[in-house]
Amino acid sequence: MNSRSRTLSxxxxxAALTTxxxxxxxxxxxxxxxxxxxxxxxxxRQQQTGNAYRKLQDARYDRKLAEQDYLxxxxxxxxxxxxxxxxSKAYSEAQAREKAAEAEYDRGLRAVDEVTGAGAGxxxxxxxx
Numbered sequence: 379m380n381s382r383s384r385t386l387s388x389x390x391x392x393a394a395l396t397t398x399x400x401x402x403x404x405x406x407x408x409x410x411x412x413x414x415x416x417x418x419x420x421x422x423r424q425q426q427t428g429n430a431y432r433k434l435q436d437a438r439y440d441r442k443l444a445e446q447d448y449l450x451x452x453x454x455x456x457x458x459x460x461x462x463x464x465x466s467k468a469y470s471e472a473q474a475r476e477k478a479a480e481a482e483y484d485r486g487l488r489a490v491d492e493v494t495g496a497g498a499g500x501x502x503x504x505x506x507x
Contacts, residue, residue, distance in 0.1 A: 490496070
């Protein structure tokens with residue numbers, strides 16, 4: 379066996395021993411982890427579930443606040459709509475009363491003109507609005 383073959387054999391032997399050592403160590407760690415793992419895994423899952431529950435509670439609280447804001451805005455909108463409708467109705471009624479009063483005033487002016495004879499050529503007082 380030449381020196382190169384011996385070197386390759388040593389390298390192969392070293393690699394095999396290293397692989398076997400790693401496998402043995404991995405197996406030992408696996409046995410230790412499997413003994414601890416269920417308890418650690420359970421605790422980790424419980425913590426994750428607890429964190430998820432806290433996020434759920436926060437999300438529910440945020441939804442309730444948003445819902446209350448929505449309901450308040452909706453109520454304010456409805457009040458504003460009712461106020462607008464009432465104001466619009468009052469404005470229309472005021473316009474109608476003004477037109478009726480204007481018509482009555484015009485009738486009164488014509489009646490005065492007929493009695494005084496001013497209707498024939500004289501001009502009546504101009505109306506002011």
